[in-house]
Amino acid sequence: MKETNNKTKELQDLINSLISQHNTDGPFFYDEGVCEILYVPIEVGELRVFHHKPQDIKTKRPVLFIPGFGTSPWSWRYFSTPFYQKGEYYFLETREKTSSKIKKSYKTKMSVDQKSQDVGEVIKYLQLDKQDFVLFGASYCGGVVLNGLIKKYFTAPTIINFDPLESFKNHKKLAATLTLFPPFALSLLKNIIANILLIGMKNKLQKERIFDYLRNADAWKWRKSGKDNLKFDIEDSLQFIEEEVSIFHGPLDRYHPDFVFENIAAKMPLGRYFYMNTADEYRELLAGIIGYEFSKVTKENGIPESLQPFEIKDIRKKEKRA
Numbered sequence: 135m136k137e138t139n140n141k142t143k144e145l146q147d148l149i150n151s152l153i154s155q156h157n158t159d160g161p162f163f164y165d166e167g168v169c170e171i172l173y174v175p176i177e178v179g180e181l182r183v184f185h186h187k188p189q190d191i192k193t194k195r196p197v198l199f200i201p202g203f204g205t206s207p208w209s210w211r212y213f214s215t216p217f218y219q220k221g222e223y224y225f226l227e228t229r230e231k232t233s234s235k236i237k238k239s240y241k242t243k244m245s246v247d248q249k250s251q252d253v254g255e256v257i258k259y260l261q262l263d264k265q266d267f268v269l270f271g272a273s274y275c276g277g278v279v280l281n282g283l284i285k286k287y288f289t290a291p292t293i294i295n296f297d298p299l300e301s302f303k304n305h306k307k308l309a310a311t312l313t314l315f316p317p318f319a320l321s322l323l324k325n326i327i328a329n330i331l332l333i334g335m336k337n338k339l340q341k342e343r344i345f346d347y348l349r350n351a352d353a354w355k356w357r358k359s360g361k362d363n364l365k366f367d368i369e370d371s372l373q374f375i376e377e378e379v380s381i382f383h384g385p386l387d388r389y390h391p392d393f394v395f396e397n398i399a400a401k402m403p404l405g406r407y408f409y410m411n412t413a414d415e416y417r418e419l420l421a422g423i424i425g426y427e428f429s430k431v432t433k434e435n436g437i438p439e440s441l442q443p444f445e446i447k448d449i450r451k452k453e454k455r456a
Contacts, residue, residue: 148440148443149410149412149420149444150412152423153412153420156419157416160211162207162211162212163184163207163211163214163223164184164207168186169184169185169186169225170184170185170186170187171183171185172185174226174256175255175259176229176252176256178239178242179229179236181228181229181234182227182233183224183226183256183260184225185225186217186218186222186225188219188220190219191220191222192220193221193426193430194266194430195265195266195267196221196222196223196224196262196265196268197217197221197223197224197270197425197426198224198257198262198268198270198290199224199225199226199421199425200228200270200275200278201227201273202273202274202275202276202299203273204231204350205231206232207225209418210418212416212418212419213225213418213421213422213425214422215419216419216423216426217425217426217429224260224262226253228252228275229244230249230352230356232350232352236355243362244355244359244361245362245363245366246277246278246363249275249278250278250281250287250288251287253279253282253287254287257288262290266292266432266433267290267291267292268290268291268293268425268429269290269294270294270295270296271294271296271298272295272297272298272421274299276295276297276298276299277298277299277301277366279295280295280372280375280398284368284371284372284374290377291433292380292433293377293378294380294382294428295381296382296421297382297383297395298395300367300369300394300398301366301369302363302364302365369401372398372405373401373402375403376404378404378405378406379404379405380406380408381407382408382421383408384410384411384412384416384417385412385420386411392409395407396409396446407445407449408445408446409446
């Protein structure tokens with residue numbers, strides 16, 4: 135027991151050291167002059183991409199980061215701080231986000247599968263498919279990345295995920311709620327809906343994130359997303375992913391139980407699982423640190439030395455938890 139406690143403390147000290155190195159205030163990626171703003175053409179419109187490429191790059195390859203469902207730039211503002219004036223990254227906002235310029239039509243798709251196809255188009259447009267780069271998905275868009283790998287829409291030299299979503303089974307209530315109201319009603323009722331969804335949630339920071347999501351929500355896009363994603367579930371298809379995928383899990387909360395992500399990694403033939411526990415206030419910064427550490431090494435280098443201690447070995451030998 136003493137040896138286990140010492141190892142836990144050692145890992146916590148490593149995380150604290152990484153956090154302290156990069157825990158600085160702004161500027162954030164959406165601040166004026168920090169990034170070039172691109173609009174990448176897709177089938178029914180354009181997606182916004184923030185691109186940061188400092189003159190004196192200290193890293194070895196770019197990162198394409200795709201944040202979770204409906205998130206605003208504000209909610210991921212700390213992701214960019216480790217890269218500022220050091221590393222190149224692209225911050226891609228998927229089609230359900232307010233910034234996307236897409237055709238408003240009942241034929242416009244908002245499914246995970248369509249967003250996976252969008253990611254493939256963006257990778258080609260940015261010509262990342264012709265170089266060494268890191269593909270990094272988070273939460274819902276971690277599921278978008280995994281689905282794209284299953285369907286062979288794209289691949290990447292290095293693929294990492296932060297708390298990915300592999301199914302809507304635990305989010306059907308939210309998805310169904312979004313389909314109940316026409317867009318104008320959702321716009322009027324979104325604060326009430328938020329309060330209902332947050333009943334019993336004690337995590338103040340998680341509440342702030344969710345209120346920010348809803349404050350910036352495009353009601354039509356969200357309603358269509360709810361309808362198109364009700365049946366999303368790739369749990370049984372993870373076995374068909376041929377690439378090595380590193381799954382990272384950070385702070386615990388209602389929507390991110392640790393065993394879910396360990397099981398996702400275990401179901402992929404080449405899945406790897408890393409657990410980096412820290413305070414919830416550092417969730418986005420932690421994701422940025424992970425991406426930055428991978429940008430400092432090439433594909434041939436594999437897992438950055440700084441992150442190796444956090445890997446949980448032999449995940450496929452463990453009895454799967456429900």
